[in-house]
Amino acid sequence: MEAVTDHTISALVEDKPGVLARVSGLFRRRGFNISNLSVGHSEVPNLSRMTFVVQGDEFVVEQVTKQLYKLIDVVRVNDITGDAKVARELALVKVKANADNRSEIMQLVDIFRANIVDVAADTVVIEVTGDEDKIDSLFRLLKPFGIKEVMRTGRIAMVRGPASTGGKPLTANVDDHNAPDVESVP
Amino acid sequence: MHLTGAQIVCESLMREGIEVMFGLPGGAILPLYQAMPEYPQLKHILVRHEQNAAHAADGYARASGKVGVCIATSGPGATNLVTGLATAMMDSIPVIAITGQVPRGAIGKDAFQETDITGITLPITKHNYLVMHTADLAGTIKEAFHIARTGRPGPVLIDIPRDVLTESADFVYPDNVTLKGYKPTMDGNGLQIKLAAKLIADAKRPLILAGHGVIIANAFDELRELAETAQVPVITTLLGISSFPEDHVLSMGMPGMHGMAYNNIAIDRSDLLIAVGMRFDDRVTGRLSTFAPHAKVIHIDVDPAEVGKSVHVTVPIVGDAKRVLHALANEVTPATRLEWLQEIDELRLEHPSDRLRESDKLLPQYVLKEISDVTNGNAIVVTGVGQHQMWAAQAYTFREPNSFITSGGLGTMGFEVPAAMGAQVARPDKTVWSIAGDGGFQMTMSELATIVEHQLPVKFALINNGYLGLVRQLQDLFEGGKRVSVEYSHNPDFVALAEAFGIRAFRVTEKGQMRGAILEAMAHEGPALIDFRVEPEENVYPHVPAGEGVTEMLEGPRPETEGAWKR
Numbered sequence: 001m002e003a004v005t006d007h008t009i010s011a012l013v014e015d016k017p018g019v020l021a022r023v024s025g026l027f028r029r030r031g032f033n034i035s036n037l038s039v040g041h042s043e044v045p046n047l048s049r050m051t052f053v054v055q056g057d058e059f060v061v062e063q064v065t066k067q068l069y070k071l072i073d074v075v076r077v078n079d080i081t082g083d084a085k086v087a088r089e090l091a092l093v094k095v096k097a098n099a100d101n102r103s104e105i106m107q108l109v110d111i112f113r114a115n116i117v118d119v120a121a122d123t124v125v126i127e128v129t130g131d132e133d134k135i136d137s138l139f140r141l142l143k144p145f146g147i148k149e150v151m152r153t154g155r156i157a158m159v160r161g162p163a164s165t166g167g168k169p170l171t172a173n174v175d176d177h178n179a180p181d182v183e184s185v186p
Numbered sequence: 187m188h189l190t191g192a193q194i195v196c197e198s199l200m201r202e203g204i205e206v207m208f209g210l211p212g213g214a215i216l217p218l219y220q221a222m223p224e225y226p227q228l229k230h231i232l233v234r235h236e237q238n239a240a241h242a243a244d245g246y247a248r249a250s251g252k253v254g255v256c257i258a259t260s261g262p263g264a265t266n267l268v269t270g271l272a273t274a275m276m277d278s279i280p281v282i283a284i285t286g287q288v289p290r291g292a293i294g295k296d297a298f299q300e301t302d303i304t305g306i307t308l309p310i311t312k313h314n315y316l317v318m319h320t321a322d323l324a325g326t327i328k329e330a331f332h333i334a335r336t337g338r339p340g341p342v343l344i345d346i347p348r349d350v351l352t353e354s355a356d357f358v359y360p361d362n363v364t365l366k367g368y369k370p371t372m373d374g375n376g377l378q379i380k381l382a383a384k385l386i387a388d389a390k391r392p393l394i395l396a397g398h399g400v401i402i403a404n405a406f407d408e409l410r411e412l413a414e415t416a417q418v419p420v421i422t423t424l425l426g427i428s429s430f431p432e433d434h435v436l437s438m439g440m441p442g443m444h445g446m447a448y449n450n451i452a453i454d455r456s457d458l459l460i461a462v463g464m465r466f467d468d469r470v471t472g473r474l475s476t477f478a479p480h481a482k483v484i485h486i487d488v489d490p491a492e493v494g495k496s497v498h499v500t501v502p503i504v505g506d507a508k509r510v511l512h513a514l515a516n517e518v519t520p521a522t523r524l525e526w527l528q529e530i531d532e533l534r535l536e537h538p539s540d541r542l543r544e545s546d547k548l549l550p551q552y553v554l555k556e557i558s559d560v561t562n563g564n565a566i567v568v569t570g571v572g573q574h575q576m577w578a579a580q581a582y583t584f585r586e587p588n589s590f591i592t593s594g595g596l597g598t599m600g601f602e603v604p605a606a607m608g609a610q611v612a613r614p615d616k617t618v619w620s621i622a623g624d625g626g627f628q629m630t631m632s633e634l635a636t637i638v639e640h641q642l643p644v645k646f647a648l649i650n651n652g653y654l655g656l657v658r659q660l661q662d663l664f665e666g667g668k669r670v671s672v673e674y675s676h677n678p679d680f681v682a683l684a685e686a687f688g689i690r691a692f693r694v695t696e697k698g699q700m701r702g703a704i705l706e707a708m709a710h711e712g713p714a715l716i717d718f719r720v721e722p723e724e725n726v727y728p729h730v731p732a733g734e735g736v737t738e739m740l741e742g743p744r745p746e747t748e749g750a751w752k753r
Binding site for chain 1: 304305308309312313316333365366367368489490491494495
């Protein structure tokens, strides 16, 4: 038996009412374990891209892929776990901060290439993007100051290089130049 | 053409070749019904309960190979379709369900008779739609029929708000459907087919497991050609019954929980399973870890998600059963397999589960055997779910392609009455026998009225044992004889009941009366019912206990199990 690992799956779906319910309902009724799901518009009109993180072995991922394909609104499904990719989450975190420790917090924010997007008398709101680990470690460092609120998106991921995340590009005008690697933070 | 939504629905149905629909009107769907008189070519059969409309459309689809259509209003009308749609989904039946919905402005406001039927039916339809604009109706219906009947068929529901039916739009029926996310693979991969042929050539103990996909794909000749050319015995799953003539020398009958013992043993010994249009259901495999331990598997299925879902597959072939079997039959080398066929013959002698046990009593198996003999195995047999279903699968000799209609996947009791009605509508030329249990029959018998209204000459064989027989059997065999809620001690007088509906009815209490009653029922022009008061405590054998390997069978009555309930 293969070890259970996280798989990142990217799916291109028709932008129709109920598509999210169809996908999430499928995961629920087939007992697939999804730790993470995000959805938004893609480069093609009327198509959305979903990224989800599935827990399971190769067998589970194969079934997830095949069952997703059975949904009429699902156009393409790709397991991009093994691909070189850029994976990001966005988080907003509200931290207790006063005049005494605000500069200390700002230093941390700088190191993590995060931003302070709101400052009040005794709190700051920090916006940070990155992979799960990076966001987790920032949170760990911020914890002693007092975290009041956290909001995180799911993971979105894109394959590096000219290859398309959702399989072959569906339109010719997809801009597929090689994006620079900006991943260099702790 | 500028038409109302209701007219657009009717025009679209006609363009899809629909001749008959089963339904029951109500407020939200009313505009559609009011348009129907303009389209007399669309025959509407008014049922007594919407569940039966769905089952009738299902039976119609199975018997005809066409798409069945059912119609219900919003709210309770729509929810009553649910069991019928789930039945069709599990057995891959092309059914279109059209439901009325409250007007657009009232959706989401808990309006009278409002229910989220697209939400409810999400897991039990192949796809569903809520149509919010009259101009979208034609395209949606075109798409729905395409999805229902192609690839692995299935039910599709179209929910239409009342005001979408009354508003008007230009009507243009599209010629084509383009769906980015739906392109079923029909032709099998050539290389895989060659690999499969090689495996078949090398196999010493091959078996074909033929399922419903063979019937849906109309691949009877191709299956037979493959079996005969490569000399491979054919086992048919419950839904695969009548995909291969049962009087053929290579026909083996059913495997699995109540299958022939020799089949389960043959599968256990087999070195190659050629599975066609079947999905290794748990009733076929028993405990998966001990299923077919020596066999490689060729799995042919139009649904890629079925391949590798339950058993490990050596050569997967995704495609339409007819095309793949045709290609494979051309690719295999003709063979003789005397040793293997002889081994199977010996197994049949050692484990004669196809032999009826002898008794002076009216055993239920005898009824099925007698109907089989009288009809020469050429009737369309529709069953409910339970003991009578298993006896029909075991004791009736199916000679005619696509002549067994039963709820396999969902196991829906009560299916036998409305599905037989639908089958008879589809095939007025055939004798349709509804094999009913007294339990299921009472769930849906209200359709007897519809059957009489439309003069459908369905013949009902009520296998009446006064029990929910298969449940009683489970309690007797595996629960120490502790019987809980399985006896109907005050069943109605079914002969008087049938007569009240206007149906000719007979009662048979002895073995000797069987043939006469069956002949008389068949000679009668209209519908008829025979109340067979069968031996009430007869059990279905073989019986593989749930969760066991399929070779762990109870092959026949044992004193310690049979007498258990008697204390």
